[in-house]
Amino acid sequence: MGTFGTLTTIAFRNLNRQKKRSFLLGGAIAFGILVVTLINGFAGAFQQNLAANMAQMNAGHVFIQGVEKTSKDKPFEIIRDDALLTKTLEDSGIKYEAIARRSWAEGSLVFEGKRVQQGVWGVNFETEPLLTERVKLRAGSWDRIHEPGTIILNDGIVKKLKLELNDKVQFELKSVTGQKNFGDFVLIGVSQDMGMFSSMIAYTDQTYLNGLLNIGPHEYEYFAIMLKDMKYTDRDTEKLTATLKERAQVFELSAADLKAVSTSASNMSSRYTKLQKLAKNTTWEGAKYRVFSINDTISFIEDVVNIINFVATIILIVLFCIIMVGISNTFRMIMYERIKEIGTMRACGMQRDSVRNLFLMEAFFLATAGTVAGWVAAGLFMGVLSLFNFGTNSVLSLFLKSGHFSFSPLPLSMLGNFALVAILTLIAAYLPARNASRLAPAEALRSSK
């Protein structure tokens, strides 16, 4: 066995000799790692779950919008050429599960002097029958949804307006070109409360909504594609853009625009918002298309996740600054306790560097064991937390996976945390290690400490 092997053995033995102390120091490290891994894991899954749930809500992972301009150069969304988009999708080779062709109106619901903002989806229930199975109602039923002017509203909105089933509510909206219009809805069903997302979830018959939007019965605003595998969302969006570009005009963000989205500190707007702005600043004839993914609409969440991860790293550093003081003091104590032992080892021919390395190895092993224990504890915590079902009827469910917490810790970030912990622990142990290595063997042996 070489010097390294001998030192490793001694280091392990020393850690094992003071089980309680090693356990406490390792435990402190493990706690820090546990907290940070949990935060990182939640932040990672937060983005994935939100994208998956938003995709369910919006009936797709990848979307196409057609944009035209009014005589006064004002852009508005409309899709008239369905055949072009269907053919493009087939030719792109994208594997998809379903297509939804939806209309969308934003406006105000007015009932007995109360007014709330509401977005309403116009759905073709003949081609989207699964929606009625997926969106569970807490009151009423989907039976009459084919009747013009019937609506399913969210519980949050129903409570705000103090509505009851079969109440007639007025809807003030703007047509696709921005003209004011007005319609009546009869409440036939109430879906689960989705908190701050309540104002985005309401469903009505597409033909009726198209009438209010002043577009034809076969026209619509969103061509939504539900992919077979969500992980290919970005790749498939690029594929679809490239295929559509060969046969129609398509909006595309320049590298500079994309950079502006990702670097501007004050800019929490999504890539989709940037894409929308392009329509205001460019001129074209006829229809021009906008291809985007669910990730583009929530790209600002990436910033939120980055902030969470940054805060987690700061927490880790602060925790370890505190732990470092403990480690440094402990190793100083260890040095005094082992003064005679160090003297003996030095008298037997052990070099100064080896004494220092022995202490550093102990610190490194402590950091490694603590980190591994932290990861194991985090894994256990994640497992236990993911057992709880928080249901799918609250705003929290948007960040959950089928009502359960899910975690996606990034291996690279975990290794980064380990490296940080190892470096900080080594720094904390370095001074006591150096002092130990500088002890003269004779003095150490003479020491009565």
Place this chain on the structure above:
Amino acid sequence: MRKVFFRLMAVGCLLALSVPAIAQTPDFQAMVNEIDASSSFKGQDFSGVFTIVTDKPGKKQKVSQIRMFRRDARDQFLILIQLPEADKGQGYLKEGDNLQFYDPTSRKFNHSSMKEALGDSEAQNDDFSQNKTLEDYNIAETGEATLGKFPVWIINLKAKTNDVSYDQIRLYVRKDKPLVLKQEYLSISGRLMRTILYPKYAELGGGKFFPSQMLVIDEINKGEKSQITMSEMSLETLPDKVFTKAFLEQAN
């Protein structure tokens, strides 16, 4: 022969009776242009103070006050909010198609829209700007009625394009003077959405009339209305600096 004679006589009488009626039917196109011209201040500046009292069901009555400066020759206007205290110093500056809103708290200008409501009231920015009705609307139908004690012409306007906020507007114009007494705004589906009543006008000289009182009614949310009273109206020339961002910034 006698039958034919009497028939001809009857037709002749009917034609004779209808001639004055045809002669009395005004040129509605010219009438709408005249209405726009009477409240337009080309070659003159206009300023005035507008007090807006807004009522909304279940809410406390709100009083706001704005000072307006208009220069129609350059399609400019500046609105300075004086009341309520919380909004004091805010303002709008319009130059051509560009409308900017100034917030003294952030000291920033943001792009705004003429269709935006003024504060929390029922009034919109374009209620105070010059009208170019026939640029956006065609006269679809006309009729006559009596509004209060005034005999009025009813002019139904239909949007030429789908760019304007309201698809249809109905004007009730006094027969004796080209003054609008009531204006109704209708949705694409033909539903009444908003009504403005003009019970009083002030004559500013030179054939210029400006409503000294307006009542803006939200027809969807019943009970929501704003009463606007104009005062300190003047056609005196305003300094150029009034229509600048600096003026808004220094107004505090």
